[in-house]
Amino acid sequence: MVFLDEDGTFRNIFDNIPLFSSIFKNREAVRFDYVPRNEREIPHRRKELRKLALILSSVLRDSVPSNVFMYGKTGTGKTVVAKFVLDQLIKKADELKKTVFVDYINCRISDTSYRIIVQLTRLLDPKIPFTGLPYDEIYMRLVEKINSQKVFFIVFLDEIDQLMKRKDDKILYSLVRMNSELRDGGLSVVGITNDLKFKETLDSRIISALSDEEIFFKPYNANQLRDILENRAEIAFHKGVLEETVIPLIAALAAQEEGDARIAIDLLRLSAELAEREGSLIVTDKHVKRAREKIKDDVLNKAIVSLPFHSKLVLYSVASLKKGQRDIITTGKVYSTYRYLCQKLNVNPLSSRSVSEIIRELDTVNLVSYDVGSIGRGRTKKIHLEVECQKIIDLLEEEI
Ligand SMILES: Nc1ncnc2c1ncn2[C@@H]1O[C@H](COP(=O)(O)OP(=O)(O)O)[C@@H](O)[C@H]1O
Ligand SMILES: [Mg+2]
Structure with a gap:
């Protein structure tokens, strides 16, 4: 972007930013705290x-x-x-x-x-x-x-x-x-x-x-969510900006998420914001899919960064073993990588038993999974990472 006018003076940095949205007519209507103005705005x-x-x-x-x-x-x-x-x-x-x-x-x-x-x-x-x-x-x-x-x-x-x-x-x-x-x-x-x-x-x-x-x-079904979304969309958007399939798609997705109208409205808002940000004049299924990925991603990131410190170290250990292309990641390998990290960071390591417990907890929040089997002598866990390893490394690198 060039901020110089012909005579060489600087233009205002806001000059190139459109002040009127070509998508939103009334952004408030898709905010989570919007208060409907009449009964008609609360269908079902x-x-x-x-x-x-x-x-x-x-x-x-x-x-x-x-x-x-x-x-x-x-x-x-x-x-x-x-x-x-x-x-x-x-x-x-x-x-x-x-x-x-x-x-x-x-x-x-x-x-x-x-x-x-x-x-x-x-x-x-x-x-x-x-x-x-x-x-x-x-x-x-x-x-x-x-x-x-x-x-x-x-x-x-x-x-x-x-x-x-x-x-x-x-x-x-x-x-x-x-x-x-x-x-x-x-x-x-x-x-x-x-x-x-x-x-x-x-x-x-x-x-x-x-x-x-x-x-x-009662939770809403997909048809009810459709009515709720259509009602809000009419207030929130200019005519014709939503591709016809957008609302049915969002309604179907939110119906799977236990009929939660908040998820439905959030997804509608975020899809429209993504379209707006890229300068598109219409909101399409593509935006909905991207919005959904983004929401999922945000939830996952939050789950990872809010883990207790030692759980982060354990998860990071699994991710770096995975990145190092180890085919089989065992509890033992995780524990030695974890100890190495602790030494590097100058913190006291937890016992291997506590680390096993942490692995179980990471499994319950779906960040890792494991099967118990016997490898060589004794029983051990084979650990699988449920999230892309680079993502975990990027997220935790700064803290570790
Ligand atoms: N029948 C409905 N019509 C219009 N909007 C609705 C309806 N049900 C829920 N919403 C909207 O969905 C979101 C979640 O609803 P909310 O009342 O906060 O749910 P709850 O309190 O049951 O968790 C809010 O933004 C709300 O305005
Ligand atoms: Mg509530």
Whole structure:
């Protein structure tokens, strides 16, 4: 690119970069956090939307809604349904001049019971400090505030399983027992989880209180994913930029990935971005395939770079043996290469038993595989690398 004008002065470096996309009309519509503007933009969730709205509508008639438990695999539309209904509820309450307090909390972000109770209480009493007060005192303040202000409070707790992971489910106990301490007003919980086994991990009293009503989200099939994608594509892209086969292809691929709409929309966005970057005016199957490779590659890279240090050394040892064209890679050879690396790096090597354990772990994450057989004396493992050796060497070279 030349940045000199005819008279020899420099041009602005941005002059050659197009400011209008020939592909995207509205990029937001394929972002993961896009909030649909109306019900039509959420195809195939009519039943779930209606059920949630119907349950929560009690609050507009001044009675406390039942608690709701929503569950289903990742990418089945739970968060989008919850946020849409929440948004509509606030609008309706405003219209009817009713005071309803609603809060949406993602437990992956607000990840302790303490943080959550503070966040909720601050909605009614902004003077509560973020830290310092004991949990029980904040809980009592919340009860007091709801009683004195006679309000209805609906709390959406998304990804509640994240709390159980930290064995911190105090907030669930507090929220489900709260109604028995309220004289006026009330509190309802909409609990959401991607974990289908979540119920088994909870105290049965809590789960039965949390799930007065249940809404299950089934994975989408390829046809449903097609409708979702077409709907988004209409908002996101200029007319005619997607080749006809693109959406059916993405829908079929995502249907194989457990009917996850997030994967489908991500793939659509990335395919279009790749096309845009190479200056193509249309998005084709070729872009979809490349986008898919890229996503897979990113997942793999992340898995490799986030391994513990000694696992990286072991994986690197297998890769360098493979590169050295060893036909048969045994545990013994891996261990001696690993020890050599440790010596070079001046770190203490783990025992050969621990290295065997690491090899087993690398097998469970599909980076290597092995068969157990007898070679010469005794039993040993024959190790196969499941990823191209150069890739591992390139990724880990800098760290080793
Ligand atoms: N029926 C649908 N219509 C339109 N978009 C959807 C639908 N279901 C899911 N999505 C979109 O797919 C992505 C994943 O959905 P999300 O609600 O986050 O799933 P979950 O919370 O079940 O993991 C989001 O970007 C969401 O907007
Ligand atoms: Mg979600």
